[in-house]
Amino acid sequence: MTNNSSANSDSNGTNIHNQDLGWYFLELARLGASRATHLEDTEEQLPSELNTINSSGGFLLVSTDKLSVKYTSVNLHGHDVGVVQANNPAPVKRLVYYFEIFVKDAGAKGQIAIGFTTDTFKMRRQPGWEANSCGYHGDDGMLYRGQGKGETFGPTFTANDIVGAGINYASQEFFFTKNGAVVGAVYKDMKGPLFPTIAVHSQNEEVQVNFGQKSFAFDVKEFEKQERMKQQTTIEKISLPPNVSYGIVRSYLLYYGYEDTLNTFDVASKTTVPPVYMAQENGFNEQDIVYALNRRKTLRKLIKSGEIDSAFGKLHDWYPQIVQDDKSATCFLLHCQKFIELVRVGALEEAVKYGRIKLAKFFGLAGFDDLVQDCVALLAYEQPQESSVGYLLEESQREVVADTVNAMILSTNPNLKDSHACLQSCLERLLRQLTACCLERRSLNGDQGEAFHLNKELDIGKN
Amino acid sequence: MSLFWIVIRRLAEIEAMATSKKVITKEEWEKKLNDVKIRKEDMNKLVMNFLVTEGYVDAAEKFRMESGTEPDIDLATITDRMAVKKAVQCGNVEDAIEKVNDLNPEILDTNPQLFFHLQQQRLIELIRHGKVEEALEFAQEELAPRGEENQSFLEELERTVSLLAFEDVSNCPVGELLDISQRLKTASEVNAAILTSQSHEKDPKLPSLLKMLIWAQNQLDEKAAYPHINDLSTATLEDPAI
Known part of the structure; x- marks a missing residue:
């Protein structure tokens, strides 16, 4: 889809589709469908009773x-x-x-x-x-x-x-x-x-x-809590470079084009005591990431408020290369979203018409097929929100589309060295590394111990 | 003799094999990274948690509008908390104490150490402004009774009062009490106490996760050679060191 040759010449063995960076986001859109069950840990069979077959019979x-x-x-x-x-x-x-x-x-x-x-x-x-x-x-x-x-x-x-x-x-x-x-x-x-x-x-x-069917005499929960605290104490002793969190948050805002937040954040950090001091030479590649900030913000706003036609219009004006191939992942996600927005407001006839013109061609196409089917399935329900494809109507689906467009715009930056650098924020790369390290360590340790899950970590300390 | 050396060499090889670490190439590792699922809304929550805990109230409000992420605390309380923090940072300790009590009188009631540190800061500010008589009176009437209850308070009080013994405090052994860092220390103590009273964690989660990343990488180092992230601010993946 993109005619940016530098974005295509990729030797970076990830399994992201080389022709179209937008494919990466199709995966994210799919994640919505499996949201409830997405924890990677498969349940282990627990001891629940005594094994009578293997016991020392007779005694x-x-x-x-x-x-x-x-x-x-x-x-x-x-x-x-x-x-x-x-x-x-x-x-x-x-x-x-x-x-x-x-x-x-x-x-x-x-x-x-x-x-x-x-x-x-x-x-x-x-x-x-x-x-x-x-x-x-x-x-x-x-x-x-x-x-x-x-x-x-x-x-x-x-x-x-x-x-x-x-x-x-x-x-x-x-x-x-x-x-x-x-x-x-x-x-x-x-x-x-x-x-x-x-x-x-x-x-x-x-x-x-x-085996846990009844409550234990020993407080296992408290024991676990103490164990976690021991580990936490060790971890808290590690020191970080000054203001590194601040910098990561700032680059996150820049990356996703949250321009209003960014500006407010910058104003506030100038007046803090002591002032937040950020070394300029620490390689944030500010200019690269400031790239098209205002346009990215505008498009995010349009998509987040369901104005897909306007978003298409702006893209045609500003970045025709992103939308010139109507079969690209980006165009596909935008068309799907337009369809979803029509269903949301109850314009079902219009949705059917739009689907025939814009979505029909994706039927049977590998990579698109399941999402297209989910979209069309919305029409089958009187209460689509409560159906199995209800995830499409959630705010997170708009967000995926907005993030796709954001990344595609970043990919048009001529200064971009690695085409995949525009797919993830610095924060996301760090969190992926953290999760991968924890999982790998556990797998090298006979699968023993807890895995790291960001959402579990976020829940700690609540209530 | 030569056979002996062959055996020794062989043993060393076997040992090296047993202890050699698993090597994960950049390609393999990138595949693993790609398989990790990180949800956008979780990252948004993490960023919101940072803005809220660090007191960026306006940015938190904007972020709520731009990202649709709900803050995990009433934003209005951040403004009050930041006002208290700022008052201490500027040396207006009396003002800060009043504001804390307006917010929730239990905070100081249940936290004698914090209250003592605020009073100590007040004494420091009096001394800083050369109000010797007022400082002495304040120390004797407000701080000394508390020192009787607690030995460490008494030592702190004596250390603070000794500021009065020096003509040139900038060169005296307890001069650090007059430093801006002392105000910041007290300010962050109040800040933490207010957050705790609002059943919110006193530190943002992001720095803890970053520390956890460093820790997790160190732990995995014992078992495998794999691409590291050494520079947190760029999150650049380095080639594995074998």
Whole structure:
């Protein structure tokens, strides 16, 4: 679409369509459709009950609700432990995993254990007795971690005690609790899926497990909060160059053409005490980004108020190269928006007519097809706002179109070195880098820990 | 002997392989960056949060109109907060105290340290203007009783009063109290207390996220070589250092 050859000669291996920068924004427009489900984290299967298939049959009895277990035989040696794992391993894409047991009956000897084991665990042994397992034992209060001998760890536990086991993915530790208080933590030296595991080993021992169906005796939320705060304290100690936030906000306003805000912001920052001092040589490329500021602002205003025809008119006058190819992504988004605006005001007949003339040609065209179908689907509903394509009527859809036009104008700047530099603000590039770093680190860490989500971060501190 | 060295060399190679970091090329990394989804409205919120917390009330109002982003606080309260901050910055501490109490009397009632620091600032301003008698009277009547309640207040009071002992305060050991930075320190303390009383975070989120970016890059450095952003103000992607 654009005849700006410098914008097309791109060697920059991103998968943005090389011919038309506007394609980048088609993706953004699509994002609107998946807004509710756009969190990248897929839900992990959580432990919810005991695994009766894999348990050490013969020595123990699992209740029908699969949430309690009883030792029904008489123990004779070290290889007749009644051990049972949860149906799913502990989830890893989080800060903390935790579960609890309630000791209903300590039985003959109180040889009850709680801990974590892997899927190859020998289901006749106490957790902690074998390699790749870890368990806190009730009869001696010791912690066992794969060696024959236990380590002094905490108090013993018996009937009527609530004991918990957890994994702290931030510190890479197992931790255990008794009656709501932390007993201690040890380094987690096991890898792979880790199953919550409980064991009973003497006559009549009976234990109920709580995978979170009921509230815990231990305040996990508070524990997580403290963990987050520890990390936050480390992060807050990092120092930033002076006024860097100020500069990033300013360049954001410049980039998107929020001219009124920018001017007010500049006036205000001249009168602050101490005055905000910005080094000029810090490479903000002011002139490049000031480029066409007023025209960009004007077009944003028109699109944001639904005046698509006027926006088209201005583009024809000012930047004919952007709208000369009627099949470009930019023209497509503008046509869609015009159609949407007609639906919004209830001019359905006109919308149908406009659709036939301007949108029909995009049917069946890869990349455009789904959006065109969504637009036309608006006609099918009496209350299109509440339909599955209602997102098109939201303010954010206008914003995508306004941002597309803004970026296309920036791309006509002859001083532009990298054609993709005009697609994202500095702030957006930083946030992408932050998210990518966090995700990559987690994936190199066996997917353990929380991901970074900007919208979650924005919600922190509210209420 | 030569076999020995071959074995040693081999061991070193194995070790290097085990500890070698994953290398992510710029192309691969850009693909990952591209897969990240950042919503415009979230960025707008982040910018609005900055304007509001830093007290750019007019800009926040304009930004609301231009971007359609709703501020997370009543904009009118920003004006009041900024008036208090400005009063302290200009040395009108009495005025500032009055304004804080107009805004919400609980702020100073529940925050003895802040109240002490404001009174201390008032004493500093009296000394700055050479009002020795007034300063002494103020120190004895208003500040000394508070010093009895709290040892650190007493030490601060003594430090401040010692300003009176010097003819040329610009060269004395406690001269920094007269510096503009002391006013700014007090002003930002009041500012934070007002924000907290409005159940708003006292610092904008953007600087924290920038720090988090530096931290996240450092953390990932331990595991991989990948393109960094070293200059936050340009967000330029550097080639990975291998």
